[in-house]
Amino acid sequence: MKRIVLAITLVLALSIPSNLYAYSESFKGELKLVKRLTPKEQIYYFGLQYLLNKYQKRQYLSISDKREREEWIERFWAENDPTPTTPINERKMEHEKRVRLARRLFGMKKPPGWDKRGETLIRFGLPTARVRTWADISFYGMKPPGEIWYYKKLNMIIPFQNFNLKGEYIYAITPYGRSSRRELDRLQNVTDLLKNGVLQEVYPTEYMNFDEIKDLVDFNPEQIDYIADRDLKAETPTDMIARIEDEKKREAMNNFYKYMKEKPTIYSFELKHExxxxxxxxxxxxxxxxxxxxxxxxxxxxxxxxxxxxxxxxxxxxxxxxxxxxxxxxxxxxxxxxxxxxxxxxxxxxxxxxxxxxxxxxxxxxxxxxxxxxxxxxxxxxxxxxxxxxLRPIEGDPYISDILFASSIKESESGEKFQKGNLNVVPHPIHAYRKGNPLSFYFEIYNLKTDEKGMSFYKVKYRINPITKRRKGPVLEEVPTTVSSSFETSGYGPTQFHHLSIATDNLWKGIFELVVTVTDRISFKTFEKRTRFSIVE
CATH class of the missing domain: 2.60.40.10 (Immunoglobulins)
Incomplete structure (x- = not known):
């Protein structure tokens, strides 16, 4: 009996990861760097770690100056502000509130200062429901006490276990191996079945080793007694509702691993707004x-x-x-x-x-x-x-501004919302045009040379190059420049304003590059501007 108890204890001990009893480093030497922080900084870092990747952790911990570390934290929160145009940082406020709550409800003396329930609270907030589960000792093993947390909006279930019975909760684990009592029963089952020739009639045991035979005997996915014959097994009713509910529970439990991998921290404001x-x-x-x-x-x-x-x-x-x-x-x-x-x-x-x-x-x-x-x-x-x-400086003789794609460009009097000179240029930042609708855009030309009368003379050329190949039946064919045109003009002063409208009938569904080139006809210098747009059906 002592041997059986010792074997059970050994199997349970081997099933617990060693890092459950110590702070787990995300990179080698992390704890050594953490010790260089002030006590207040250490407390803050342990709460912030769930929002940082290992490169951010190393970057922060490698800063030797305390003031520079504070500035790094300020920049981090500014970069992760969910409402970047307001003075309030909702993510920072909620995160710091969660850390304080984790320390108060699930506090521990060793790093990081809380157990896995505290970590989960910091990552996902308080659960919708929190249920305590009691310990259970069966003939073959022991189930420690624990808790189950349920997040309704995330459809997520997280089970915890008080494995060492000291109040430190970990994520529930499936024990590896089996107890000695269970292993002795499996051996006895194999011996009885081989002795009576049951296995030999169904499976070629001469091609199986003894461990494979034990696994075969122990295989019982539907929890049905294998002594029953096949007809009786087929007549056994299945509770479909219970099976559906079990699938829902499994999905909710799997969602925990999904979120930990894809989105390991979620805040209430992310769930509030559509x-x-x-x-x-x-x-x-x-x-x-x-x-x-x-x-x-x-x-x-x-x-x-x-x-x-x-x-x-x-x-x-x-x-x-x-x-x-x-x-x-x-x-x-x-x-x-x-x-x-x-x-x-x-x-x-x-x-x-x-x-x-x-x-x-x-x-x-x-x-x-x-x-x-x-x-x-x-x-x-x-x-x-x-x-x-x-934003690049205006350097060049001549120089072309950014190209502003427009949904419409019309002459109008001043006072319009999208007014540019005598034009109303309605912006079209999606840069997508239906085939057959004109491609409209606006740009400005600067630093043109002028003659003694203040006149500038220049040439504008534009061309459209396909990025997406044109499909001709099952084949994608290479197409050179699809649209190209140019014109010479003049104006008063070194700055000129232009808008163009190009037909898209010869284009096809896909992405295109628009290239605008301006040549100063006095200095003979050239400047080019490139941008992209797409054609949709």
Whole structure:
């Protein structure tokens, strides 16, 4: 009997990973670097670790100066702000609240300061339901006490075990191996079946080793007594409802591993708002001495906006916000805009499919971090994006501004929202045009040489090169430049404004490159600008 108890103890001990009793390093030497931090920094780092990859951890821990480490943390939170245009960082606030709660509810003296329940709380927040499970000792083994956490919005179940019975909960594990009592019973079953010739009639045991025979005897996936004959087994009813519920439970438990791999931290604001598609691009033009007029152009799909009826009309409104930071994540500029649209009828599909907006900022050339937000004022639909942009200085004789794709360009009087000189240029940042609709775009030319009368003379050439090959039956054929044209013109002054509209009848579904070239006919210098657009059916 002592041998059996000793074997059970040994099997259970071997099934516990050693890192459950110590802080697990994500890279070699991590703990050594952590010890260099101040006690306050260590506490903060252990909570922050679930948001960092191993490269970020190494980068932070390798900073020797305390003030530089503080600045690194500030930049990290600024880069991970879910609402980058507001002063409140919801992710930071909720994360720090979760860490305090994990330490208070599931605190431990050893690193990181809490058990696996605390880690789960920091990663996913408090569960929808939390159930305690009691210990169970059966003839073949022991099940330690534990807890089961359920997250309704994530459809996720996480089981925990108080394995060492000291209050330190770990993720529930499946013990490896079997108890000695179970192994002795398996050996006895094999001996009896071989003695009575049962196995020999069904399986060629002469080609199987003894371990394979034991596994065969122990194989019982449906928990049905193998002494029963096949007819009796076939007549055994199956509880379909119980099986469906069991599949749901297994899926919910598997979701835990899915989230740990794909999205190891989730915050409440991510579950609160429904995402909304938002298309944008950034174009820059000369705005003054060493300053660029930077335009952030938006388009929101009409079908993704909620319209409400007011005074017999359908009305929709989307608020747009932009915040620009420098490379040190310090705010340098911000702006807002509102997209408002009203339909007389009941069917919004008869109107435009995309609604445009624009925010104009004055920025110096350089590298920036751009944060954008769009909020549907009539619903919880929300969009948030962060990207890096580089604004190049206007250097070159001549020089071409960014190319602004447009959904329409019309002459108009001043005062229009998208006014450029005597033109109303409605931005089209999605850069996608239906075949047959004209490709419209706007650009400006700077630093042209002028004669003694102040006149500039230049040549504009454009060409369209296919990026996507054209399909001809089952074959993709190479196609050279599809559209190409040029013209010579003149104007007063070194700066000129141009807009073009090109037919797309000869194009096909795919991606194309637009190349615009300007040649100064006085200096004979040339400048070229490239960008891309797509044709859809």
């Amino acid at each position: 995402s909304m598609p938002l298309y944008f691009d950034v174009t820059s033009f000369r705005g003054g001495e060493a300053v660029l007029r930077t335009e952030i152009n938006f388009e929101v799909p009409t079908k993704d906006i909620r319209f409400v009826e007011r005074n017999g009309k359908l009305s929709g409104r989307v608020k747009l916000s932009a915040l620009v930071r420098d490379i040190d994540m310090k705010p340098v500029a911000s702006g807002t805009d509102e997209i408002e649209v009203t339909f007389d009828g009941k069917d919004v599909s008869k109107g435009p499919s995309l609604l445009p907006g624009k925010i104009t900022l004055s920025l110096k050339p350089g590298y920036y971090r751009l944060g954008l937000e769009a909020q549907d004022e009539n619903s919880d639909r929300f969009a948030s994006y962060k990207t890096n942009i580089q």
